[in-house]
């Protein structure tokens with residue numbers, strides 16, 4: 001069987017045979033036959049925008065692999081920094097490589113004092129931490145003007161290290177500011193997740209000791225959020241990066257896209273939804289309201305997964321470990337019941353709507369003491385490695401600037417109408 005497709009232009013009978021390669025066809029070939037006829041694909045649901053060897057996602061079978069390694073195995077055996085190394089470099093590190101990488105990240109956790117005092121403190125007292133994070137990351141580019149030299153692999157590496165290292169510092173600073181608490185400097189004796197928890201929660205004591213179960217759970221959540229191929233925020237980061245803007249600007253674009261409730265903002269929205277539902281006996285009525293189009297079941301559904309999101313499966317089991325330490329989150333029963341009702345309801349079944357990564361993660365975050373406004377920030381910390389891996393891969397491939405076409409459906413040419421000639 002030929003691995004090709006044939007397109008025929010019925011206006012003139014001309015045909016073109018295009019090879020199918022890696023599950024796609026090259027649109028440049030299509031353009032040869034049909035210049036000026038564009039694929040119309042809002043939401044880019046059927047468009048491949050990249051050739052990537054970072055993350056393999058099969059949404060039909062619920063498979064997720066980073067650089068070929070199943071997410072289940074990475075979740076069980078790896079650490080976030082090792083996974084970040086894997087995503088960016090393509091291979092698991094040797095012990096020496098991991099030690100160097102960890103040392104590099106750990107020694108770039110501090111941010112400039114001007115940033116901390118002047119930039120962060122300029123926000124309104126109740127600023128949402130995602131708004132603070134997004135603008136802070138963009139603001140970092142002004143501290144590292146050399147980052148503009150995106151052609152130099154060494155310069156790229158340095159910014160990758162800085163961004164992965166500083167995201168927790170910036171995130172914790174946003175939280176401390178919102179609470180009116182003094183900032184806590186990074187403690188570089190601590191591993192990545194513990195250091196973040198120390199910057200979040202340390203008060204008075206010289207050292208912060210987080211419960212190892214909670215640190216492990218947070219590190220695992222960072223792993224599960226680390227990459228998800230061409231999702232909305234990664235695409236945003238790539239689009240900005242494709243103009244050869246510096247990586248701080250590209251990652252800020254990723255943060256901005258992540259903020260929305262259809263994407264990374266869903267974890268916050270799930271908690272708000274559970275609180276709004278209020279009690280167990282309101283669940284059926286809530287499900288009916290969703291089916292009547294009065295809102296969405298947040299934390300459910302995915303563009304790519306048409307089966308159970310493997311990340312949600314892992315998070316659900318981690319939740320039980322966390323609750324053994326923190327006590328059970330009172331919203332868990334409601335979430336479990338919602339899932340049970342939705343998974344047996346024709347509306348959700350026929351649309352392949354299953355829990356996604358955000359459905360249970362918020363319950364864990366809440367039990368660990370994070371306010372809901374911080375949930376998407378936690379997602380952003382983990383996803384930073386993925387955004388940067390894609391940004392770096394794209395630049396290594398010397399790819400073109402992102403510049404889609406449109407189908408213009410507006411007015412034809414018309415003459416300017418002076419104010420006196422316009423109707424009210």
Ligand code: CMC
Nearest residue numbers: 261262263264266296297298299300301302303351356357
């Ligand atoms: N609750 C109720 N109905 C839904 C939901 C939902 N959560 N998600 C999709 N649908 C329905 C939708 O109304 C539509 O029905 P119909 O065919 O009758 O019009 C159908 O399912 C297809 O929906 P869609 O909006 O075309 O699907 P999409 O692929 O464009 O959107 C999504 C994917 C994730 C934006 C969407 O499922 C959604 O809004 N989910 C809730 C928000 C959420 O949990 N987002 C986190 C996603 S996972 C984290 C991440 O990677 O971002």
